[in-house]
Amino acid sequence: MQFPAVRALDAVSLTFEPGEVHGLIGENGAGKSTLMRILSGLQKPTSGMILLDGDAVDLSSVRHALDQGIAMIHQELNLVDSLSVAENVFLGREPRKLGILDRKAMLEETERLLASMNSDIAANRPLGDLSLAQKQIVEIAKALSIRASILIMDEPTAVLSDREAEALFALIRRLREQDVTVIYISHRLQEVIDLCDRISILRDGKLIQTLSADRFRGGSVEVIADLASLMVGRPLSDLYPAKTPVPEGPPLFEVEKLTVPGHAQDVSFTLRPGEILGLAGLVGSGRTELAEGIIGTRPATGSVRMANKPLTARSPKGSMRAGIAYVSEDRKSLGLILSLDVVENTTLVNLAHYCRPLLRRAAQRQATEKWQKDLDIRAGDLDAPILYLSGGNQQKVAIAKWLEVRPQVLILDEPTRGVDVGAKREMYQLIHRLAAEGLACVVISSELPEIIGLCHRALVMREGRVMGEVVGDDLSEEALMHLAAGVAAA
Secondary structure, eight states: OEETTEEOOOSOOOOOOTTOEEEEEOOTTSSHHHHHHHHTTSSOOSSOOEEETTEEEOOOSHHHHHHTTEEEEOSSOOOOTTSBHHHHHTTTOOOEETTEEOHHHHHHHHHHHHHHTTOOOOTTSBGGGSOHHHHHHHHHHHHHTTTOSEEEEESTTTTOOHHHHHHHHHHHHHHHHTTOEEEEEOSOHHHHHHHOSEEEEEETTEEEEEEEGGGTTTOOHHHHHHHHHHHHTSOOOOOSOOOOOOOOSOOSEEEEEEEETTTEEEEEEEEOTTOEEEEEEOTTSSHHHHHHHHHTSSOOEEEEEETTEEOOSOSHHHHHHHTEEEEOSOIIIIIOOTTSBHHHHHTSTTGGGGBSSSBOHHHHHHHHHHHHHHHTOOOSOTTSBGGGSOHHHHHHHHHHHHHTTOOSEEEEESTTTTOOHHHHHHHHHHHHHHHHTTOEEEEEOSOHHHHHHHOSEEEEEETTEEEEEEEGGGOOHHHHHHHHTTSSOO
């Protein structure tokens, strides 16, 4: 498969067996998503063929792939907020009785699918009212409703809680027993090892190896590191940089008794230059909504101060002018404009700087090339739509866009979601370097090892409230989970 200036796939040959859970891993840009888009009818290969039950098929469209029993759950959700959950699940395939929409059957089947995933989401609830994690569950239910024989899952647990993920794993095992083939793409290597029968590794568009998962199951951290090394083509060590002491001095950033109605209540914390503060908690604990309240995309009461000056203009523009930047967890809808190219996305927030008075495209490109080098953004053509970049490289552009305005406080919401292990290490090094240069960072993450390995201290939220703070050497998964689950107090 050839894209402009990029060979996304190079003579890849794979087999997928009935009733097999087949893991597909590799760095961002390795070709995983491209391969899956071809198998699901979204793109056509420039060469090669697809065999289904031994017969060559030309998957001309997504509808054609669905008719062949191939369904894909995308990493980026394809849902309509203005419709109900059931209407999204059966969009374009609504059940009818005597030519009239059978709403009762649609609701009942949606409820059955959701119940099979151990979810209590109401089938008639408006999708726009749901969290990102709940929308992911609806996306999975939508794929399951097709009763596909081949189900492709691209990072399906990225926004799920542990309970929701376990329900999904149980469902996948049941599908395996029904001879459904599941192609499972994930950067969470332990998850792939535990769930899959075989694991295929892609690197730079080529198939490196297909191995039995039994080789790694129950293995040590070193064994898992060996699998990660096969992905990146080099040994991986020192995933997290060594923490440096936080400089002494007064706080740069202060949040006092901030309340986001319905989501967060009376949250207070301070942040000094060079400090990395973690914000932990289970999905739905109010972490993202708190960040959105701070920068002004959600209504909030309470005080926010920068350098001892109150932030009076509670809006995204006012926050940016005060030196506060927020990188959203939802890069597709809120972080990037996928139809624009890499240069336009990277310089979008700082566009006024490049208009003096006419737009200086050369200066935009020079700045983008700098960020491309600093963040190792893999883009063969900076003038091509950012849609063609892998999810992890899109995430790097989303971060570069905000670093462009030189903030003093950077709030990163799930900064490594959908990012491979090699790129994670680069991201951690970047955040560590920014902090060493005096930037104050808030890292919101559902991955506890990330909070522990990267942050100087962490606040733990539960049901909209801060349950406690864990500092320095006391940072551990046990301490964080006890607070997040409500079985320990501050």
